[in-house]
Structure formats: structure tokens, C-alpha cells
Amino acid sequence: MENAADAVNAANAGPEEWDGLSLAEQVLVRRAVSGYRTAGVPQHLAAVLRWSGSPEVPALRGVTAAEQARWVPELGAALLRLVGAGWLTVRRGGGGFPSEDDPEVTGPELARLAADPATWLWSRASGSAAVLRATGAGRERWEARAYPPDGPPSFLELELVDEEEREIRVCALESSGWLTGPFGHYPDLPPELAGAELRAHVAAETAVLERFARAGLIEVQHFAVPDSDGFTVVPPDGLVEAFCDRALRCDDREEWGVGFTCLLVQDRAHALR
Structure with a gap:
């Protein structure tokens, strides 16, 4: 042996x-x-x-x-x-x-x-x-x-994009990055918004995030329990509806590690970066 x-x-x-x-x-x-x-x-x-x-x-x-x-x-x-x-x-x-x-x-x-x-x-x-x-x-x-000399621009080249794209990319690249929750990128939803007005607000706010998700560049995830690696995946078609849900956003909670986050996709097609 x-x-x-x-x-x-x-x-x-x-x-x-x-x-x-x-x-x-x-x-x-x-x-x-x-x-x-x-x-x-x-x-x-x-x-x-x-x-x-x-x-x-x-x-x-x-x-x-x-x-x-x-x-x-x-x-x-x-x-x-x-x-x-x-x-x-x-x-x-x-x-x-x-x-x-x-x-x-x-x-x-x-x-x-x-x-x-x-x-x-x-x-x-x-x-x-x-x-x-x-x-x-x-x-x-x-x-x-x-990174071959003739390769396409990297997702990491943050200086090539505007501020909102940069913030979403940074969130996807950092293990401590969060989109919602007490330490999230997006501010709390205005309390007076509901229905179609709320949906329109969230759709505009998450437009860059949704574009990246639909392009297969990032995956949006939801963590409900702190101190856990268990999560659910939010598909692009359900992203706006999910971000309209105040309970899922966890904006009023105090724990770190709850709410929505995103992660850079590294599948076999994007194999290395």
C-alpha cells in the first residue's frame, strides 16, 4: 500500500x-x-x-x-x-x-x-x-x-468601462462583494414604491447586472442564511422580480453574508480568466 x-x-x-x-x-x-x-x-x-x-x-x-x-x-x-x-x-x-x-x-x-x-x-x-x-x-x-497578445479585452480591465459597470464587475470579482443586504452595492428600495413603479425602478437599477447575466459573464446568487455556503441561483429572466422582493434583498438585516451577490463565470468556454 x-x-x-x-x-x-x-x-x-x-x-x-x-x-x-x-x-x-x-x-x-x-x-x-x-x-x-x-x-x-x-x-x-x-x-x-x-x-x-x-x-x-x-x-x-x-x-x-x-x-x-x-x-x-x-x-x-x-x-x-x-x-x-x-x-x-x-x-x-x-x-x-x-x-x-x-x-x-x-x-x-x-x-x-x-x-x-x-x-x-x-x-x-x-x-x-x-x-x-x-x-x-x-x-x-x-x-x-x-492572456495571449491577440486576445480580447479582459473582464478585469476596469478602466475601460463606466462607473456602474465597474462596480458590478468588482462585486463579481471579490468574495466580499454584495449587491443587496446591509453591505450591498444597491441602496435600499424607496419605501413608497410598489407595483409597476417598483418594477420599473428595479429594472433600470439592475440593467447592467441583467446584461452581464444574460451574456453569461456573471451568475447572480441569493444567500438566505449567514455563515453558510448554501445559495440559490437567480436566472436572468427572474432577476428583476427577485430584486423587487424586499424580504429577499435583506436590506434591513444586520448580518454580513445575506442577500444577493454575483460571481464571475469561469466555465470551460471562458476557461481561464
């Missing part, structure tokens, strides 16, 4: 080119480029499958912890291969923000971490989870494929 050290050493046969990576490996590299924690990766892998139209995952909600657990062995093996191939490193996270000085996890400890479901599943204690860091070589490989 292969021991922990053998598992790490076997990772040296890992892939070296982006097109040779599995979907799970591509997701891990993208997360490492941004310096995300390992906790929550299964939810993001499910999102990539959802955006690609895969029947493996629900179309209009996130996946539960039990559903996420089935990807733990695949993600663990992918992590070891990517470390062995020089794409990324794993750092021991602390309770605060990730730092370049966080110690690297290697050897048998890395193998144990990769196989542990607690490494991957999000919880309130995820702030101490391990952190993914792209190596210099890994980042260069990713950038060469993601």
Missing part, C-alpha cells in the same frame, strides 16, 4: 501544460493564482460544472456538504500532482488574511492535508484552512494561456 511520502513523490509525474490539466486541476490553479484557501474549492468546482451545463450538478443551487464530499479524493490527488509539477504550493493558513510568509506544507503533512475532507469543505472555521499559492512558473504558464 502506498504511504504518504510515496503519494507526494508520485506527484512528480504531474502535468506541465494547461491543456493537459483536468478540470479539477484547472480550478485549483485558478484559485491558487488568486491566493484562495482550499476550503470552498468543491463548491467552485461544482459552479464550473454548472456553468458548463453539466447534468452532474444542480442547475439552480449550490451543492451541499454531502454532495461536495465526493470530490475530495479527486481534489486531493489533483493537488499533489500540481505541487509535484511546480504549478502551486500549499501554505498553512492562520486566522487572519493569507500572507506570503505563511509556512509551506510539504511531505507527509501535505498528503494528509490533501486527503482530509476538512481541508476542502467550507465552514465557519475555514479561516484557518490551508492556502493555495501559484508558483512563479505556474503563474507564468497560466498567464501565457489566459
Whole structure:
């Protein structure tokens, strides 16, 4: 039976080119480029499958912890291969923000971490989870494929758009970005509006958001419970109606992490950015 050290050493046969990576490996590299924690990766892998139209995952909600657990062995093996191939490193996270000085996890400890479901599943204690860091070589490989010289403008080029587009793009790019709720981008709905007047107000206010959603650039999500990674997806055709619902907006609640947010779509067609 292969021991922990053998598992790490076997990772040296890992892939070296982006097109040779599995979907799970591509997701891990993208997360490492941004310096995300390992906790929550299964939810993001499910999102990539959802955006690609895969029947493996629900179309209009996130996946539960039990559903996420089935990807733990695949993600663990992918992590070891990517470390062995020089794409990324794993750092021991602390309770605060990730730092370049966080110690690297290697050897048998890395193998144990990769196989542990607690490494991957999000919880309130995820702030101490391990952190993914792209190596210099890994980042260069990713950038060469993601941003070819003759490629189209990136969603990240915020200086090319007006203020409202910029605000929506920033919300989609930041894990702390919210559209509604106590810390949301949109102001509270005027209390005197109702019916057709309310719908017209919301339609005008969310016009940029709806355009991005219909173009497949972002996904709008609704979180009803704080301190949870459970959410429902708001399809473009239902966006205006949903944002007219004062209860769903959660504007009068005090907790962070409730209401509507949006996320940059990274399916296989938009594979890298």
C-alpha cells in the first residue's frame, strides 16, 4: 500500500501544460493564482460544472456538504500532482488574511492535508484552512494561456468601462462583494414604491447586472442564511422580480453574508480568466 511520502513523490509525474490539466486541476490553479484557501474549492468546482451545463450538478443551487464530499479524493490527488509539477504550493493558513510568509506544507503533512475532507469543505472555521499559492512558473504558464497578445479585452480591465459597470464587475470579482443586504452595492428600495413603479425602478437599477447575466459573464446568487455556503441561483429572466422582493434583498438585516451577490463565470468556454 502506498504511504504518504510515496503519494507526494508520485506527484512528480504531474502535468506541465494547461491543456493537459483536468478540470479539477484547472480550478485549483485558478484559485491558487488568486491566493484562495482550499476550503470552498468543491463548491467552485461544482459552479464550473454548472456553468458548463453539466447534468452532474444542480442547475439552480449550490451543492451541499454531502454532495461536495465526493470530490475530495479527486481534489486531493489533483493537488499533489500540481505541487509535484511546480504549478502551486500549499501554505498553512492562520486566522487572519493569507500572507506570503505563511509556512509551506510539504511531505507527509501535505498528503494528509490533501486527503482530509476538512481541508476542502467550507465552514465557519475555514479561516484557518490551508492556502493555495501559484508558483512563479505556474503563474507564468497560466498567464501565457489566459492572456495571449491577440486576445480580447479582459473582464478585469476596469478602466475601460463606466462607473456602474465597474462596480458590478468588482462585486463579481471579490468574495466580499454584495449587491443587496446591509453591505450591498444597491441602496435600499424607496419605501413608497410598489407595483409597476417598483418594477420599473428595479429594472433600470439592475440593467447592467441583467446584461452581464444574460451574456453569461456573471451568475447572480441569493444567500438566505449567514455563515453558510448554501445559495440559490437567480436566472436572468427572474432577476428583476427577485430584486423587487424586499424580504429577499435583506436590506434591513444586520448580518454580513445575506442577500444577493454575483460571481464571475469561469466555465470551460471562458476557461481561464
